[in-house]
Every structure is written in structure tokens, then in C-alpha cells.
Amino acid sequence: MIRVLAFIFLVVALGMAYLQVNDRPAWADFISPIEQPINSDGQLIAIDPLGAGSKKGIAKQIPVSLQGQLDWLPDTGRPSVHAASLIPLKDGNWRAFWFAGSREGAADVVIQSAVWDASVKQWGQGTVVLDREGAQQGLSRYIKKLGNPVPIRNINGQLQLYFVAVSIGGWAGSSISMMYSDDEGLRWSKPQRLITSPLLNISTLVKGEGFLFNDGSMGFPVYHEWIGKYGELLRLDPSGQVLDKRRMSSGRGTLQPIIFIDDEKHASAYFRQARRSGAKQIAVSHTADAGHLWTVTSDLTISNPNAAITGIELADRTRLMVFNDLEHGRHRLVLAASWLRTNNDTSSQAAKDNYSPWKIIQVLEDESASQSNPKEEFSYPYLSMNKQGQVFLVYTWNRKRIKSISWEPNTLMTYLLQAQHEMAATSNAPIDLKESQ
Amino acid sequence: MSLAMLIEQIPLVELSVITGVVLMHFSRKFFGFSQSSVAGLCFIVFCTVLLLLPLNSLGAPWNLPLVAYIRGVSGELSIVTMMLILFTWSSAPAYRLSSVTPLIIALASILFYPFALGLTMFDPYSWGYGSIIFVVAVMMMALLFFFTKRSWEALMISLAVIAWSIHWHESTNLWDYLLDPFLAVWAIIISIRWIIWGRPEPYSYSAWDIDSSVLARRKQGKIFS
Numbered sequence: 059m060i061r062v063l064a065f066i067f068l069v070v071a072l073g074m075a076y077l078q079v080n081d082r083p084a085w086a087d088f089i090s091p092i093e094q095p096i097n098s099d100g101q102l103i104a105i106d107p108l109g110a111g112s113k114k115g116i117a118k119q120i121p122v123s124l125q126g127q128l129d130w131l132p133d134t135g136r137p138s139v140h141a142a143s144l145i146p147l148k149d150g151n152w153r154a155f156w157f158a159g160s161r162e163g164a165a166d167v168v169i170q171s172a173v174w175d176a177s178v179k180q181w182g183q184g185t186v187v188l189d190r191e192g193a194q195q196g197l198s199r200y201i202k203k204l205g206n207p208v209p210i211r212n213i214n215g216q217l218q219l220y221f222v223a224v225s226i227g228g229w230a231g232s233s234i235s236m237m238y239s240d241d242e243g244l245r246w247s248k249p250q251r252l253i254t255s256p257l258l259n260i261s262t263l264v265k266g267e268g269f270l271f272n273d274g275s276m277g278f279p280v281y282h283e284w285i286g287k288y289g290e291l292l293r294l295d296p297s298g299q300v301l302d303k304r305r306m307s308s309g310r311g312t313l314q315p316i317i318f319i320d321d322e323k324h325a326s327a328y329f330r331q332a333r334r335s336g337a338k339q340i341a342v343s344h345t346a347d348a349g350h351l352w353t354v355t356s357d358l359t360i361s362n363p364n365a366a367i368t369g370i371e372l373a374d375r376t377r378l379m380v381f382n383d384l385e386h387g388r389h390r391l392v393l394a395a396s397w398l399r400t401n402n403d404t405s406s407q408a409a410k411d412n413y414s415p416w417k418i419i420q421v422l423e424d425e426s427a428s429q430s431n432p433k434e435e436f437s438y439p440y441l442s443m444n445k446q447g448q449v450f451l452v453y454t455w456n457r458k459r460i461k462s463i464s465w466e467p468n469t470l471m472t473y474l475l476q477a478q479h480e481m482a483a484t485s486n487a488p489i490d491l492k493e494s495q
Numbered sequence: 496m497s498l499a500m501l502i503e504q505i506p507l508v509e510l511s512v513i514t515g516v517v518l519m520h521f522s523r524k525f526f527g528f529s530q531s532s533v534a535g536l537c538f539i540v541f542c543t544v545l546l547l548l549p550l551n552s553l554g555a556p557w558n559l560p561l562v563a564y565i566r567g568v569s570g571e572l573s574i575v576t577m578m579l580i581l582f583t584w585s586s587a588p589a590y591r592l593s594s595v596t597p598l599i600i601a602l603a604s605i606l607f608y609p610f611a612l613g614l615t616m617f618d619p620y621s622w623g624y625g626s627i628i629f630v631v632a633v634m635m636m637a638l639l640f641f642f643t644k645r646s647w648e649a650l651m652i653s654l655a656v657i658a659w660s661i662h663w664h665e666s667t668n669l670w671d672y673l674l675d676p677f678l679a680v681w682a683i684i685i686s687i688r689w690i691i692w693g694r695p696e697p698y699s700y701s702a703w704d705i706d707s708s709v710l711a712r713r714k715q716g717k718i719f720s
Contacts, residue, residue: 253667
């Protein structure tokens with residue numbers, strides 16, 4: 059009897075396994091960024107970043123400092139806040155997410171959200187997107203605490219929120235869950251859990267910004283934190299189902315990857331370093347096959363005190379990164395830029411080296427002289443950009459508030475061109491310099 | 496209650512039944528609970544209902560049914576683990592495993608988990624998301640079991656693959672349908688035991704023997720342990 063059953067199910071399993079493997083989408087390439095040079099007025103221009111035309115443009119109105127609009131995300135009366143992120147909405151506004159509670163990891167932590175109203179240029183009231191009770195009901199299981207929320211827009215324009223939830227232990231017991239909204243974040247679906255680890259599904263966390271592959275699937279840089287500390291790339295279908303997973307680093311020293319895409323095959327991942335010993339610098343991995351395989355390479359020569367970093371690439375392919383450029387502490391936060399080289403070397407080997415060294419272009423916070431103990435903390439930065447080129451930064455301010463800074467495209471581009479020229483003037487081979495490593 | 500809501504309850508019902516069976520075995524082993532099938536069935540039904548009850552609406556301080564707390568820790572068990580608990584552990588000699596099966600599971604686990612948890616850049620867990628080579632290897636193993644007259648193992652692997660292909664659990668990874676940490680620990684312990692002390696005979700009763708069926712114990716007059 060068992061033998062007959064085994065035969066029948068074996069045949070069915072063979073057929074269904076074939077269909078399942080056959081239906082699985084092949085690994086897709088990245089969407090290659092297209093350079094859209096912008097002049098000092100924030101307008102698209104022909105490719106001439108160091109040409110006479112743009113120089114003339116800068117000479118007219120060189121700003122001495124980068125003027126951004128500072129603001130605070132709404133205070134909702136919860137004493138501890140952390141891990142903010144945000145995403146541009148279809149109507150030109152922005153929606154931010156962060157977690158807040160009596161302390162990090164407390165049972166009363168909720169995921170909050172607020173909308174930046176572009177017409178009045180300020181944040182609206184904070185709302186609760188998800189609390190522990192809602193997560194428990196939605197996921198049909200005990201949830202101990204909630205953590206980092208990170209939004210993404212899928213290929214169909216649907217807003218999705220990936221967040222960390224813990225059932226057992228500390229953050230090492232985390233798993234990622236997802237919920238979606240069809241009305242730009244006003245109402246959310248029930249959460250669903252992503253299975254990304256074989257040991258009771260611990261411990262995968264999300265922090266960095268996701269991206270789209272050219273087939274419409276999504277890539278999410280995530281990280282594992284239990285025993286090993288390493289980065290992984292999740293590939294998800296538009297509904298948030300895990301299609302694949304690739305290791306970006308291994309061992310016990312890298313967390314919270316962010317990804318910069320060079321072209322359809324090449325990308326760099328930068329990590330928060332979490333080494334017990336060794337250089338306290340931003341760790342790096344590269345891929346030359348659209349994220350299928352990653353190779354750990356030498357660090358950036360940028361200090362990192364085991365703290366989260368964030369980065370984006372602008373329309374003209376200038377890269378921005380915000381980080382604590384310290385070996386210890388998180389009391390200083392800076393904005394740095396790296397520019398695309400002007401020569402047209404597009405050979406695949408050089409893709410990761412096509413950028414100038416990182417240059418700090420603004421110190422956002424600095425309490426190095428502070429006597430307080432412990433010192434102030436400016437951490438968990440998150441950068442995002444909308445289609446108009448407006449850039450938004452949110453970060454944790456002393457765990458008490460979330461601070462936001464927004465830069466208008468014109469102001470930012472003008473300042474970046476100025477900084478680029480300053481660097482060109484002070485360097486022997488400024489724009490051709492390879493990425494400092 | 497809509498159909499969708501009922502479907503959402505399936506994983507909880509599944510875990511409740513499995514927990515009920517496990518509790519029944521422990522009750523029999525440690526508390527001398529009746530070996531009778533009817534009593535066992537009643538016990539399992541009672542446990543399942545108790546685990547699924549919305550206790551908060553009955554005045555308990557918990558907000559979730561008890562099984563949701565178990566699920567918070569265990570997640571969803573692999574199909575192979577469930578099959579072993581439901582059948583091999585509790586029933587007839589037809590479900591007797593090959594002596595080599597726990598050893599295969601133990602070796603696979605010892606090789607799998609360190610690499611799957613980040614020892615190097617090599618990640619066997621990622622194969623389970625649909626690597627054709629991995630799926631073919633799993634099906635080859637099922638065929639091998641079948642043609643060596645190990646039908647029960649072939650059936651368990653086939654069911655796991657079918658469950659994966661219809662996305663029965665939350666996971667989209669075939670590994671999660673074949674293996675879980677509970678199965679790995681069991682396989683390692685039983686392998687060590689069998690290697691050192693030898694495998695117990697099919698109809699002899701032993702607390703560790705997964706083949707200790709009700710029928711076998713009755714034949715030997717060992718209804719109560």
C-alpha cells in the first residue's frame with residue numbers, strides 16, 4: 059500500500075517539481091543607471107560636467123554652504139525613536155517610517171509614519187502603522203518586539219513596507235515581514251512573513267534601501283546577525299515572495315549593506331563594519347554578474363564606528379553617502395559625495411572604479427567637543443530621492459527625535475558642482491582618481 | 496468566517512495537531528497515559544482544541560491562542576518532521592525507517608547548517624529557492640529510496656516536494672520542507688545512539704525507539720510503559 063502511494067506521489071512530485079523549477083524566473087540584470095547631467099540651475103544639460111558651460115554656470119552663483127531645510131519628524135510622546143526611513147509618494151509628498159516606544163526593543167514599540175506635505179513643506183501628524191498586537195494578529199504568532207521599517211515601491215507602483223519582527227531573543231532573533239498599501243500608506247494589508255533563514259527563520263534584518271531588477275523583481279540588501287554577521291541580497295517578486303537569496307559577505311564583521319549600481323551587471327555594496335578586531339572602516343563587496351555572486355574586496359578608507367550608513371545616486375550619477383566618519387562613537391555625521399569620472403572608459407573591469415574618491419562635502423552634526431557622557435548620537439541615516447531630484451535625509455537624533463533634512467535639486471546640484479571643482483583644483487588627477495581603497 | 500480566514504487558520508491547526516501528538520507521546524512515556532488508540536485520539540483532539548481556543552475572549556490574560564506562542568518559536572515544521580511525528584513515531588511497522596535514513600539526515604544537517612548560517616560565502620540554503628540541480632538531486636534521492644524498497648522515505652520526500660511546489664507553508668525554500676532544526680537534532684541523537692548501541696529490534700519497546708508502535712507494544716503485553 060505504502061509502495062503504491064509512494065509511486066503515485068513520486069510521479070506527482072516529479073511533475074510538480076518540474077513545473078515549479080520551470081516557472082522560476084531566471085536571474086535578472088540590474089537596471090543600468092542612465093546619466094542625466096544637470097546644470098547649476100538643476101536643469102538637464104548635455105554631458106559636460108567639467109566643461110566651460112557648467113563652469114560659467116557655477117561662477118554665477120556659488121553657494122558657500124549646502125542649504126537644506128531642517129525639520130523634525132513629529133513627536134508622538136514616545137521617548138525612544140530609531141531607524142527612520144522614507145519614500146517619495148506619487149503626489150510629490152514624502153512618507154517616513156520609524157519605530158518608537160519606551161525604549162528600543164520594548165514591547166510597546168510601534169512602527170510610526172508621517173507625511174511630508176510638499177505644499178507647506180512640513181511634516182504632518184504621526185500615525186501608527188503597526189503595533190505589536192497588530193503584528194501578532196496578522197502573523198498569527200507571538201511577536202516580542204518590532205524593529206526597522208524600510209519602504210519600497212514595487213514595479214506596479216504599490217507601496218510595500220518591510221519591517222523587522224522578533225519572536226524570541228534579541229535582535230538576533232529577527233525575521234522580516236512585509237505589508238503593502240494600495241493607497242500610499244493610509245491603510246495597510248495584513249503582514250506576511252518572509253522565510254530567509256533555515257534555523258527557525260532567524261535572524262534576518264532589513265535596513266538598506268531596495269531596488270528594482272530589470273524584470274520587475276525587487277532586490278533588498280538585508281543582513282544576518284546571529285553568530286555570523288554578514289550581508290545578503292534578497293530577490294523578491296512584486297508581491298514580496300522570496301525568489302532567491304545571495305550572500306554578499308560572510309564571517310562576523312559586516313552588517314546593514316547598501317548598494318550602488320554601476321551598470322546592468324556591476325554593483326558595489328558598502329557595509330557597516332562590526333568587526334571585533336581589524337580596520338574600523340566601511341567594508342565593500344562587488345558583483346560583476348548582477349548580484350548573483352559577490353566578492354569581498356578591500357575597505358573604503360572611510361572610518362566606520364560600527365554604525366549604519368546610507369547612500370543614493372543622483373540623476374547625474376553623483377553618489378551621496380551619509381555616515382559617522384569616526385572609529386568610535388556616533389557623535390559626528392557627515393555627507394560625502396563621489397563623482398563619476400569624465401572619461402568614457404566603460405569596460406566592465408573598470409565599472410566599480412569609475413568614481414572619484416569620496417569627499418566630505420558637509421558636516422551635518424558634530425559634537426566632538428561635547429563633554430557629555432555618553433556623547434550625543436546621530437545614527438541610522440537614510441537617504442532617498444524623488445524623480446524631481448529632491449533629496450531627503452532622515453536620521454536618529456539622540457534616540458529622542460528623528461531629524462530630517464531636505465535639499466532642493468538646484469541647491470544640491472550647484473553645491474555638488476562647486477565641490478567637484480574644488481576637488482579637481484586640489485588634486486593632481488582629480489576626476490580620474492580611482493575609488494580610494 | 497470566510498474561506499480566506501479558514502485557510503489562514505490551517506498552519507495553526509496543523510501545528511496544534513502535531514503538538515497534540517507530541518504531548519500524547521510524552522504523556523504516555525512519562526505519565527503512563529493510556530496506549531489505547533481511542534484515548535490517544537481523544538487526547539490529541541483535546542490538545543488541538545485547547546491550543547486553538549481564543550483564550551482572551553474567555554478571560555485569559557493572553558491575547559493569542561496558545562499555539563501562536565509555539566509558532567512564534569518553532570515557525571512551521573518541515574513536512575518530513577511532521578510525517579515522522581504523525582506516522583513513524585506513533586504507528587505501524589510499515590512506517591519503519593531505513594537504518595541509514597537518520598544518518599543521512601544527520602550528515603546533511605551537520606554539513607548544511609554551518610554553511611547556511613554564514614560560515615563562508617558558500618550558501619547551500621539558497622539552492623532551495625529553486626536551483627534545478629538541487630531539486631533534481633532531491634528527486635533522485637526519492638527515486639533511490641523508492642527503488643531500494645524504502646517507500647516510506649520516498650513518500651515523505653515526494654510529499655515535501657509537492658508541498659513546496661504548492662507553497663503550502665510560508666517558505667518558498669525547499670530546504671524548509673525537508674529539514675528543520677528539530678529534525679536535525681533528533682537525527683543526530685538517534686544516529687549516535689544507533690551507531691554506539693545498535694538499533695533496537697522492530698518489535699521491542701524502547702523509549703527512544705521511534706518504531707515503538709501501539710500494535711507492537713500490545714503484542715508484547717506492554718500496553719503501559
